Amino acid sequence: MAAERLVVIGGDAAGMSAASQARRFKGPEELEIVAFERGDFASYSACGIPYWVGGDVERRDDLVARTPQEHRERAIDLRMRTEVLEIDTDRRRVRARDLDSGSETWTGFDKLVIATGARPVRPPLPGIDAPGVHGVQTLGDGQALIETLTRTSGGGRAVVVGAGYIGVEMAEALLKRGYEVTVLHRDEQPMATLDPDMGRLVHEAMDGLGITTVGAAAVTKILTGDDGRVRAVATDGAEYPADVVVLGIGVRPETALAEAAGLPLGPHGGLLTDLSMRVRGHEDIWAGGDCVEVLDLITGTTRHIALGTHANKHGQIIGANVGGDYGTFPGVVGTAVSKVCDREIARTGLREKDARAAGLQYVSATIESTGTAGYLPGARLMTVKMLAERRTGRLLGVQIVGGEGAAKRVDIAAVALTARMTVEQMTALDLGYAPPFSPVWDPVLVAARKATAAVRRAGW
Structure with missing residues (x-):
C-alpha cells in the first residue's frame, strides 16, 4: 500500500512541529512528508530577534532550533525558498514556485497543514519602502x-x-x-x-x-x-x-492562500479550526500558528494572537492527529510578557475595554508591593492591577509592571483564569514563600484581596 502524503505550507514553529510530531507516529513507509518554506530559514525563534539586534544573542544561528538538513535527516522533505501559490482543495494539490529557478510544480496531498504565519502591518505610506x-x-x-x-x-x-x-x-x-x-x-x-x-x-x-x-x-x-x-x-x-x-x-494573519481556496476565516482574518486544529468543514486540512484564530476562554469569542508558544502547541496537536493519535487545543486566556531594560511587563485575560466590549460588568483593584520581602536590600516595586466580574467575583484579567520577578507572576493569574477561579478563591492559593522570593503576602494575592473587597462593596 502506498504511503499517504502530508504537505505542510510553512517551515517555522507550527508547520515543522506538526511535521516532526507526525513523523514520530508514522515512519516514511506510511507517511511521506513534504514541507514548503518560502524563506531562507526554518524552525527559528522570531521572538529572539530584538535580543540578537541588541547584542544579547551573539549569533543568528543561536536562534535556529533545527536546520533544514536536520529535518531532512528525519525524512521530512523540506523545500526551502519555495513559495506555495495556490491550494486546490478539489483536486487535493498545491502549486509551488522555486524562488531561485522560477519553476512551478503541482504536489498532491492526502493531508494538508497550513502554517503560513502572520505578516507585519506595513501601511501604504509614502516612502514606506525606502532603504533604511x-x-x-x-x-x-x-x-x-x-x-x-x-x-x-x-x-x-x-x-x-x-x-x-x-x-x-x-x-x-x-x-x-x-x-x-x-x-x-x-x-x-x-x-x-x-x-x-x-x-x-x-x-x-x-x-x-x-x-x-x-x-x-x-x-x-x-x-x-x-x-x-x-x-x-x-x-x-x-x-x-x-x-x-x-x-x-503589529501583524495580521497571512491567509491570502487560504481565502483564495475558499477556506473559512474569522472576524480577525485568521483561519477557523475545530478543537483538533482541523479547518472547519475540511476533513483532511489542518491549520495552526499565527494564521489561525483561537478561542478566548474568558469571552467565548475567537481572537488572533501571534505567539510562538501557541504555534508550537498547535503543531504538536496537529502532528498527533495526522499521525493517528489524538489531541485538542482548548483555547487561550491571552497571556504575554515582555520587558524594557529592567522593567518587566505582563498581562493575561481582559483589559477594561475588553471587558466592556464583552458586555461584562467589572471591578478593578490596583496595588503596589515588592517582589521580595521589603526589608531585603534591593527589593523592587511592582504594580499589580486585577479585574473581577462585578457580581460573581470571577477573575477577568491581571496586568503587572515592575522590577525583577514581576512578569512571571502573571502565570499564577493565567492558571486562575483557566480554572475560572474567583478572586476570593485566589486569596487562599498556597504559593511559595521565602523572603528572597516574595513578601509573606505575594503581590498577586494582595491584589486578589483588594479585588475581593471591591466585589463585596459592589454587592456580591
Whole structure:
C-alpha cells in the first residue's frame, strides 16, 4: 500500500512541529512528508530577534532550533525558498514556485497543514519602502536591520513606529547599540495591550532610559534624502529625524492562500479550526500558528494572537492527529510578557475595554508591593492591577509592571483564569514563600484581596 502524503505550507514553529510530531507516529513507509518554506530559514525563534539586534544573542544561528538538513535527516522533505501559490482543495494539490529557478510544480496531498504565519502591518505610506525602513518579522529581516545598523555604526537617530511588544523591545535594542531612539505610537500610552494607567508605568520606564515616547502620533509619511534613504518620519504635527526606522505596528494573519481556496476565516482574518486544529468543514486540512484564530476562554469569542508558544502547541496537536493519535487545543486566556531594560511587563485575560466590549460588568483593584520581602536590600516595586466580574467575583484579567520577578507572576493569574477561579478563591492559593522570593503576602494575592473587597462593596 502506498504511503499517504502530508504537505505542510510553512517551515517555522507550527508547520515543522506538526511535521516532526507526525513523523514520530508514522515512519516514511506510511507517511511521506513534504514541507514548503518560502524563506531562507526554518524552525527559528522570531521572538529572539530584538535580543540578537541588541547584542544579547551573539549569533543568528543561536536562534535556529533545527536546520533544514536536520529535518531532512528525519525524512521530512523540506523545500526551502519555495513559495506555495495556490491550494486546490478539489483536486487535493498545491502549486509551488522555486524562488531561485522560477519553476512551478503541482504536489498532491492526502493531508494538508497550513502554517503560513502572520505578516507585519506595513501601511501604504509614502516612502514606506525606502532603504533604511525595516520590519522585524523574520531572521532575514533581522539580518537586514543589523546590516543597516552596522553601516551607521557609532550610533545615530532611530525611530520606532509602534509601541507594542516588538516596538518596545526594539527601542531598547537600538538604545543598546548607541542610537538616540524615538518611539511614535497612536495610543494614549505605549503598550496598548495594557490599560492606559498601566501603560503609563511603561512610559515612565522608557523615559528613564532616555527613550523619547510620543503618543497620539499617527505617521503620515517617511521622508527620504537625495540618496533615496530614509531621513525622517513625519506625523501630522512634526518631523522626527531618522537614520533608521523600525516598524513595530503589529501583524495580521497571512491567509491570502487560504481565502483564495475558499477556506473559512474569522472576524480577525485568521483561519477557523475545530478543537483538533482541523479547518472547519475540511476533513483532511489542518491549520495552526499565527494564521489561525483561537478561542478566548474568558469571552467565548475567537481572537488572533501571534505567539510562538501557541504555534508550537498547535503543531504538536496537529502532528498527533495526522499521525493517528489524538489531541485538542482548548483555547487561550491571552497571556504575554515582555520587558524594557529592567522593567518587566505582563498581562493575561481582559483589559477594561475588553471587558466592556464583552458586555461584562467589572471591578478593578490596583496595588503596589515588592517582589521580595521589603526589608531585603534591593527589593523592587511592582504594580499589580486585577479585574473581577462585578457580581460573581470571577477573575477577568491581571496586568503587572515592575522590577525583577514581576512578569512571571502573571502565570499564577493565567492558571486562575483557566480554572475560572474567583478572586476570593485566589486569596487562599498556597504559593511559595521565602523572603528572597516574595513578601509573606505575594503581590498577586494582595491584589486578589483588594479585588475581593471591591466585589463585596459592589454587592456580591
